[in-house]
Amino acid sequence: MSSSALQLQHSNYNTFIEFENGFEYQGERLYSIIFERNKETIKVNKEKFAVRNLQKIFNATFSISPKIGFQAMSLRDLSAETGLSMGGLYSSIASKEAIAIMVKDVVAIVCDEIVENSMAKDDPVEALQTIVRGYLYSSTIMQSWFNFLYFETKSLPDLEQEASKNLELEQVTAMAKILRNLKPDSDLDMEFVATMAVSLIQERYVKPWKHHQPKTTVDQYAVDCLALIYKTIDYQID
Amino acid sequence: MSSSALQLQHSNYNTFIEFENGFEYQGERLYSIIFERNKETIKVNKEKFAVRNLQKIFNATFSISPKIGFQAMSLRDLSAETGLSMGGLYSSIASKEAIAIMVKDVVAIVCDEIVENSMAKDDPVEALQTIVRGYLYSSTIMQSWFNFLYFETKSLPDLEQEASKNLELEQVTAMAKILRNLKPDSDLDMEFVATMAVSLIQERYVKPWKHHQPKTTVDQYAVDCLALIYKTIDYQID
DNA sequence: TTAAAAATAGAGCGATCGTTCGTTTTTTAT
DNA sequence: ATAAAAAACGAACGATCGCTCTATTTTTAA
Numbered sequence: 001m002s003s004s005a006l007q008l009q010h011s012n013y014n015t016f017i018e019f020e021n022g023f024e025y026q027g028e029r030l031y032s033i034i035f036e037r038n039k040e041t042i043k044v045n046k047e048k049f050a051v052r053n054l055q056k057i058f059n060a061t062f063s064i065s066p067k068i069g070f071q072a073m074s075l076r077d078l079s080a081e082t083g084l085s086m087g088g089l090y091s092s093i094a095s096k097e098a099i100a101i102m103v104k105d106v107v108a109i110v111c112d113e114i115v116e117n118s119m120a121k122d123d124p125v126e127a128l129q130t131i132v133r134g135y136l137y138s139s140t141i142m143q144s145w146f147n148f149l150y151f152e153t154k155s156l157p158d159l160e161q162e163a164s165k166n167l168e169l170e171q172v173t174a175m176a177k178i179l180r181n182l183k184p185d186s187d188l189d190m191e192f193v194a195t196m197a198v199s200l201i202q203e204r205y206v207k208p209w210k211h212h213q214p215k216t217t218v219d220q221y222a223v224d225c226l227a228l229i230y231k232t233i234d235y236q237i238d
Numbered sequence: 239m240s241s242s243a244l245q246l247q248h249s250n251y252n253t254f255i256e257f258e259n260g261f262e263y264q265g266e267r268l269y270s271i272i273f274e275r276n277k278e279t280i281k282v283n284k285e286k287f288a289v290r291n292l293q294k295i296f297n298a299t300f301s302i303s304p305k306i307g308f309q310a311m312s313l314r315d316l317s318a319e320t321g322l323s324m325g326g327l328y329s330s331i332a333s334k335e336a337i338a339i340m341v342k343d344v345v346a347i348v349c350d351e352i353v354e355n356s357m358a359k360d361d362p363v364e365a366l367q368t369i370v371r372g373y374l375y376s377s378t379i380m381q382s383w384f385n386f387l388y389f390e391t392k393s394l395p396d397l398e399q400e401a402s403k404n405l406e407l408e409q410v411t412a413m414a415k416i417l418r419n420l421k422p423d424s425d426l427d428m429e430f431v432a433t434m435a436v437s438l439i440q441e442r443y444v445k446p447w448k449h450h451q452p453k454t455t456v457d458q459y460a461v462d463c464l465a466l467i468y469k470t471i472d473y474q475i476d
Numbered sequence: 477t478t479a480a481a482a483a484t485a486g487a488g489c490g491a492t493c494g495t496t497c498g499t500t501t502t503t504t505a506t
Numbered sequence: 507a508t509a510a511a512a513a514a515c516g517a518a519c520g521a522t523c524g525c526t527c528t529a530t531t532t533t534t535a536a
Contacts, residue, residue: 046503049513069392071309075494085515086495096494151389154307165447172448192462195448199437209403210433224430228470284533287483313524323485324525334524 011117011130016218019137025110026141031055033109034102041094053092056082061099062144070100070152100148100155104164107149110138111167115174124181128229131175132201133222139205140218146205172198183233190233197229249355249368254456257375263348264379269293271347272340279332291330294320299337300382308338308390338386338393342402345387348376349405353412362419366467369413370439371460377443378456384443409436421471428471435467 013019020026025033031051035042044050060081064073075096079086093099118131139146153164175194180186204211204221211221230237251257258264263271269289273280282288298319302311313334317324331337356369377384391402413432418424442449442459449459468475 044513046512049503053513067392069307069309069390071307072393074492076492079516087497087516088514090495091513151392152307154305154389155310168445169448189462195441196434196438196466199441200434203433203437207406210407224427228434232466232469282483284482287533291483312522314522317486325486325527326484328525329483 011120011134013133013137014129016137016140016222019133020141023138023141025106025138028055030106031058034106037105038094038098038102041098043091050092053082053084053088056084057089057092057099058103058144061103062148065148065152066144070148070155097155097157100152101157101160103145103148103152104156104160107142107145108163108167110142110145111135111171114138115170118174118178124178127178128175128182129226131171131178132197132225132229135171135198136201136204136218136222136225139201143205143208147208150202150206168198179229179233182235186233188233193229193232196232197225200225200228249358249372251371251375252367254375254378254460257371258379261376261379263344263376266293268344269296272344275343276332276336276340279336281329288330291320291322291326294322295327295330295337296341296382299341300386303386303390304382308386308393335393335395338390339395339398341383341386341390342394342398345380345383346401346405348380348383349373349409352376353408356412356416362416365416366413366420367464369409369416370435370463370467373409373436374439374442374456374460374463377439381443381446385446388440388444406436417467417471420473424471426471431467431470434470435463438463438466 013022024030028051031054032047034054035047035050042050044053057078060078061070061073064077064081075086075089078084079089082089084092093102114131114134117134118127121127121130149164153161156164172191172194175197176190179190179193183190204218229235251260262268266289269292270285272292273285273288280288282291295316298316299308299311302315302319313324313327316322317327320327322330331340352369352372355372356365359365359368387402391399394402410429410432413435414428417428417431421428442456467473
């Protein structure tokens, strides 16, 4: 696939701005991807209309759901917030549950790409940078999506609930592997260190009410996270 | 109050078993406390019956809710799981929402006591031990309660949602204060370190599917957490 | 043992849920 | 401009929700 070559040119980044420019899962592009992946269940045929509606639907979901929860959000709430009628909603989505499943799908794609990009690096220092910054920056841009999946996994069917949990396990496993490459002789529990690191990254999108500082400081947060990891595993930065 | 004297004798602990023995918010005692605090809204008068029903109701809630979410859990589900009729349920609770509020109240009491016990220590090393072990051990014993509040805060009325968030902020603030006492001259961001520490402690009750090892290792987890904190702030343990 | 009191049962209430579908409006293509 | 096609509308449906209320059973106290 040419996609891995495409990703490669986007997988070197040291700042948020740099990352954001190469990040394709935002704006209309994102909703085109969702439309393309759900054509069979979406009754609207024309991308133009589907994208417009999907955008409204997800924006409304991410506006209502964090306050009262996805289950408590009725499709009438959604209708009011989007400005679409009940019929209008159901022309763009197969069911209420389908909204949650689509969120899970998108987050899964992004997470897989982060791990993939990181694993492609031979240098473990670069690999760690890539996974930490990639996860932190992606979840900053797509904060609503990551937050939704974190808190609404219960709203998914059993199969996608399992898939959702595996996303996080893969992050931890990948990071632990990198840490072992960085310090092959260490007898530290790198799974524990990776768990700590992932928790710290999740903090920002899980508890946005705690981190209400301006967006620019996500770069500082990345630096702090990396410094904490290096210190924990006694790695001297050159 | 004699309660602070009472707490004092329970506030020295270095192992989980030790802590558990002095922990009063478990078993029938816990439900007596809940009954006592909600007498006005509970229609059942006799403690014996109320305690038995409350025990059933909370056990059932913690059995159903983690799988499908509190909102999706119907009172008919609860009726089936508890073996109580609809009328039986409503003789022991004021409403469905009241279940969530009672969980929040209990967790708030426990959290306040942890912070209180910790702040009572003059030695910052002891204070850190007390808050880390206290939070970790309490949330291990009351895993279902802490987990429920974490994920179902959205199901609470606005006022208790705010209170629930403040619980965590108080933990972080208290811990940061202790860390500053430990290292008064450090220019590290102790709020950041405390955030990391609290995240790490929460890991265990937030993601039980990740930490399925036997209960005894909660002591090792406490040691690991403390070691990580000390290392992060460059504190030499004597 | 028995009558009053307390607790439990479960059918039933109005409200609201997710979803459907016949109709109307908008868009597309000639 | 007009007819066909696509999209949007919104009333209506059956199911289920949280909750109530009266009848029944269990417990209590003499």
